[in-house]
Amino acid sequence: MHDNNLHLPFWEGFSIWNFDCRADGVWISLIPSSEKPLRCSGCAAVCQQIHGRYWRTVRDMTMLGEPVWLQVQLRRLRCARCGSCSEHVSWLARHARVTRRLAQFVALWCERLPVSHVCKLTGLHWETVRRIERERLEGQLAALPEAQPTRLAMDEFALFKGHRYATVILDADTRQVLWVGEGRSREAIRPFFAWLGPQRCRQIEAVAMDMNTAFDLEVRQHCPQARVVYDLFHVVAKYGREVIDRVRVDEANRLRHDRPQRQVVKRSRWLLLRNKENVPADKLPKLEELLAANQALMTTYVMKDSLKELWRPTEPWQWRRAWNNWLNMARDSAIEPLCRFGKRLQPYWRGILARMRWPMHTGQLEGINNRIKVMKRMAYGYRDSAFFFLKIKAAFPGNP
Ligand SMILES: [Zn+2]
Structure with missing residues (x-):
C-alpha cells in the first residue's frame, strides 16, 4: 500500500x-x-x-x-x-486516553503545581489529570523493593476540614512511609498489619508512638515481641499543649489588672514553645524578662528542659533517678497543670525507658509532619484522601 x-x-x-x-x-x-x-x-x-x-x-x-x-x-x-x-x-x-507525551507533561507539572493548575495548563478534565498522576505515583511505588522494617513509627495528622484524622506509619530506619490510612483508632491501623503479614510482623522489634493512643494495644496483638516506645517529640509537644499553654493562659488571667504585662504574657506562646536553641538572639532578652517576671512560667519552662533530659541517660539507674526527680518536682511545684501532667505521665514509664534501648530519631516524625502540612496546603485540589495518601507515600520512598 x-x-x-x-x-x-x-x-x-x-x-x-x-x-x-x-x-x-x-x-x-x-x-x-x-x-x-x-x-x-x-x-x-x-x-x-x-x-x-x-x-x-x-x-x-x-x-x-x-x-x-x-x-x-x-x-x-x-x-x-x-x-x-x-x-x-x-x-x-x-x-x-492521552498520548504518552501529554501524560509525561502532566506528570512533570503535577510535581510542581496543584492539580487545578495543571488542568488549566493542559485543558484536561480534573479526573483525567488525577488519573495520570495516580498511575505515575502507583508506578513509582510499585518499583520500590519490598520493605523489611524492624522498627516502626506511628503518628497521626489532621485531614482537611473538620475533625478527621489520618495515621501514618513509617519504617523508622529508612524513613519510608509504609502505610497511610484514615482514622486514629485501633481498628483504623488494623489493615496495616494485614498488609504487613505475619512474617514481617514477627520482625518488628520496636514501635514508636504518641502516648495517648490506642495503637499500643493493636501493636501488642500483632507484634507481641515488639517494644512500645514513647517518643520525646510527642511527649514534649503534649507538655507544651497541656502545661505551658495552660499556665500561660492562667498567668495572663491573673494579670488582668496589669494590661501591658498581660499582653506580653498573652503574646509569648511562640517564645515559650520553641526550643531555646531555636530562639533568635535578639528575642532572648524578651524571653528571660518574661520568665523572670512570672514564677510559674519559669518553673514550667525549666521543667520542659529537664523533661527532655529524661531521654538522655544511658544507664537504667541514671534514668530512674532522673525520672523520680522529675515526677517529684512536678508534684511539689503546686502548679496545677504540671502536677496533673506528672500524674498522667507516670504509667507510661516503660515506654519512655524502652526508648533507651531502642533509640529513634525524633526529628523524623517532626520532619514528616511538617512536610505533610506543606503538602496539605499545596493540595487544594485533592478531593479524596486516598489520592492524598498516595502522594504522601510517594513523597517518602525511604533511603535504605
Ligand atoms: Zn501478544
Missing part, C-alpha cells in the same frame, strides 16, 4: 488523513502507515494477521493554545500468545 498522506514526526507509524478546526479544538485523524511491522501491544511480538480496525479518540498536547483531539485508527491483531490484541503504538499506552 502506498500512501500520499502527510507524515509528521509526532505520531510515529501514522500519517495525517484529515485535519479539522472545530469549536472545541483541532481534530486530527491518523491512519497507520504500512512500512512498520505490526507488533502486539500485549507482548510486543510481531504479528502478521490483522482482523479488524477501530477508532480511538485521544488527547494530545495543545497546539498554539488549542486543544488537540486525535482520532486514531488502530488495528486489531491476532497474536499467537495473547489472542485478539490491539497493535503496539510507541507514543500511545494501551487503553490510554
Whole structure:
C-alpha cells in the first residue's frame, strides 16, 4: 500500500488523513502507515494477521493554545500468545486516553503545581489529570523493593476540614512511609498489619508512638515481641499543649489588672514553645524578662528542659533517678497543670525507658509532619484522601 498522506514526526507509524478546526479544538485523524511491522501491544511480538480496525479518540498536547483531539485508527491483531490484541503504538499506552507525551507533561507539572493548575495548563478534565498522576505515583511505588522494617513509627495528622484524622506509619530506619490510612483508632491501623503479614510482623522489634493512643494495644496483638516506645517529640509537644499553654493562659488571667504585662504574657506562646536553641538572639532578652517576671512560667519552662533530659541517660539507674526527680518536682511545684501532667505521665514509664534501648530519631516524625502540612496546603485540589495518601507515600520512598 502506498500512501500520499502527510507524515509528521509526532505520531510515529501514522500519517495525517484529515485535519479539522472545530469549536472545541483541532481534530486530527491518523491512519497507520504500512512500512512498520505490526507488533502486539500485549507482548510486543510481531504479528502478521490483522482482523479488524477501530477508532480511538485521544488527547494530545495543545497546539498554539488549542486543544488537540486525535482520532486514531488502530488495528486489531491476532497474536499467537495473547489472542485478539490491539497493535503496539510507541507514543500511545494501551487503553490510554492521552498520548504518552501529554501524560509525561502532566506528570512533570503535577510535581510542581496543584492539580487545578495543571488542568488549566493542559485543558484536561480534573479526573483525567488525577488519573495520570495516580498511575505515575502507583508506578513509582510499585518499583520500590519490598520493605523489611524492624522498627516502626506511628503518628497521626489532621485531614482537611473538620475533625478527621489520618495515621501514618513509617519504617523508622529508612524513613519510608509504609502505610497511610484514615482514622486514629485501633481498628483504623488494623489493615496495616494485614498488609504487613505475619512474617514481617514477627520482625518488628520496636514501635514508636504518641502516648495517648490506642495503637499500643493493636501493636501488642500483632507484634507481641515488639517494644512500645514513647517518643520525646510527642511527649514534649503534649507538655507544651497541656502545661505551658495552660499556665500561660492562667498567668495572663491573673494579670488582668496589669494590661501591658498581660499582653506580653498573652503574646509569648511562640517564645515559650520553641526550643531555646531555636530562639533568635535578639528575642532572648524578651524571653528571660518574661520568665523572670512570672514564677510559674519559669518553673514550667525549666521543667520542659529537664523533661527532655529524661531521654538522655544511658544507664537504667541514671534514668530512674532522673525520672523520680522529675515526677517529684512536678508534684511539689503546686502548679496545677504540671502536677496533673506528672500524674498522667507516670504509667507510661516503660515506654519512655524502652526508648533507651531502642533509640529513634525524633526529628523524623517532626520532619514528616511538617512536610505533610506543606503538602496539605499545596493540595487544594485533592478531593479524596486516598489520592492524598498516595502522594504522601510517594513523597517518602525511604533511603535504605
Ligand atoms: Zn501478544
